Amino acid sequence: MGIIFKQSLKNTFFIYLGFAFGGINTLFLYTRFLEDEYYGLVTYLLSTSNLLMPLIALGIHHTIIKFFSSYLTKVEKDRFLTSVLFLPFLIAMPIAYFGNYFYQEIGDYLSVKNPIIKEYTYIIFLVALSTSYFEIFYAWAKVQFQSVFGNILKELYNRVVVMILLFLVYFSFISKTEFIYYLTGAYFIRMFIMMFYALKLYMPKFTLSKPDNFKEVIRFSGYIILAGSAGAIILDIDKYMIPGKESLVKAAYYSVAVFIGSFIEAPSRAMLNILQPLTSKTLNEDNHEEVASLYKKSSINLLLISGLFFLLINANIKQLYKLLPEEYAGGVFVVFMISSLKLYNGFLGNNGAIINNSKFYKITLPISISMALSV
Numbered sequence: 001m002g003i004i005f006k007q008s009l010k011n012t013f014f015i016y017l018g019f020a021f022g023g024i025n026t027l028f029l030y031t032r033f034l035e036d037e038y039y040g041l042v043t044y045l046l047s048t049s050n051l052l053m054p055l056i057a058l059g060i061h062h063t064i065i066k067f068f069s070s071y072l073t074k075v076e077k078d079r080f081l082t083s084v085l086f087l088p089f090l091i092a093m094p095i096a097y098f099g100n101y102f103y104q105e106i107g108d109y110l111s112v113k114n115p116i117i118k119e120y121t122y123i124i125f126l127v128a129l130s131t132s133y134f135e136i137f138y139a140w141a142k143v144q145f146q147s148v149f150g151n152i153l154k155e156l157y158n159r160v161v162v163m164i165l166l167f168l169v170y171f172s173f174i175s176k177t178e179f180i181y182y183l184t185g186a187y188f189i190r191m192f193i194m195m196f197y198a199l200k201l202y203m204p205k206f207t208l209s210k211p212d213n214f215k216e217v218i219r220f221s222g223y224i225i226l227a228g229s230a231g232a233i234i235l236d237i238d239k240y241m242i243p244g245k246e247s248l249v250k251a252a253y254y255s256v257a258v259f260i261g262s263f264i265e266a267p268s269r270a271m272l273n274i275l276q277p278l279t280s281k282t283l284n285e286d287n288h289e290e291v292a293s294l295y296k297k298s299s300i301n302l303l304l305i306s307g308l309f310f311l312l313i314n315a316n317i318k319q320l321y322k323l324l325p326e327e328y329a330g331g332v333f334v335v336f337m338i339s340s341l342k343l344y345n346g347f348l349g350n351n352g353a354i355i356n357n358s359k360f361y362k363i364t365l366p367i368s369i370s371m372a373l374s375v
Contacts, residue, residue, distance in 0.1 A: 011151045011270035018155035026259045029166040038176045043255040049127035056092050057132035059224030060084050061139035066357045068143040069281040078204035080211045130187040140198035147273040153190050161186040257331025261338025264309035268302050268346045275350045280357040299349030306346030
């Protein structure tokens with residue numbers, strides 16, 4: 001557990017540092033420096049891009065974690081990485097083409113209730129594309145058992161950028177519209193930083209040869225695309241649907257409650273960043289005793305830590321909401337529901353990593369679809 005403890009500790013620190021910046025942004029800066037409508041717009045654009053991201057990524061970030069450790073030679077690993085690296089373009093390019101061709105119709109559909117959305121519709125695709133390749137190169141680093149730097153970029157970088165941009169809006173150096181454009185550019189900068197870091201850790205010799213189990217790789221990616229898309233629906237469909245039924249302002253109120261409720265999942269995210277590649281490695285080696293050990297230890301530790309934060313947040317939630325504008329106060333029960341879910345996820349430990357990286361990964365598809373439909 002040495003490498004798990006060290007990287008989990010570092011990851012937890014940076015995740016909570018990211019939450020600190022995110023908390024300042026969400027609870028104070030967004031609510032005061034941006035109009036509620038623009039805050040809801042940013043929430044909507046980012047959440048909708050998260051719905052599109054699994055489709056563009058083609059599940060490659062999960063595929064890299066599952067299969068990389070199963071290859072024994074550098075030649076096999078290089079064939080695998082270079083064969084999957086460019087697969088997302090097979091999806092991204094048609095989406096870009098048809099999205100551009102039907103841009104007017106898509107914009108009209110998404111902006112029925114909130115016309116402001118229409119002129120920013122293309123931002124959804126750009127953020128989804130940059131996030132997809134960020135996750136792919138982050139997985140590339142994870143299989144080298146280096147999760148900390150990518151975690152900083154994922155959890156801290158965006159929130160620091162948002163804080164800087166919000167202050168620039170406040171002091172009238174940039175407009176609210178420019179805020180969205182600069183934030184989109186920041187996502188691409190993050191993607192390139194992650195790419196250079198991943199290639200520095202492991203530079204493959206690019207080849208046109210495919211790995212011997214390429215059909216299995218594609219089959220796994222196909223299942224994970226569908227399961228990942230269903231999982232994204234579970235996480236972000238609410239922030240997408242609210243502006244369709246209500247105003248963007250309501251999405252802003254809701255996103256604050258979700259942010260507070262999600263605070264307790266930081267230890268889980270920190271530990272799973274390193275547990276995912278380790279779990280895959282032990283499964284590929286058929287070391288089931290180590291898999292069981294990782295499962296039990298992660299479940300116990302995460303339940304204890306997440307339980308502590310669950311109590312701290314829900315015991316003080318009314319006092320916390322007194323710091324916010326009165327309009328946000330309706331989210332107390334949302335915080336309780338979201339935090340209860342995150343507590344349960346912590347109790348499950350690394351079971352998701354075990355299922356996704358085992359021969360039973362296909363079970364995730366019907367479960368994810370059923371959950372998405374129930375949502």
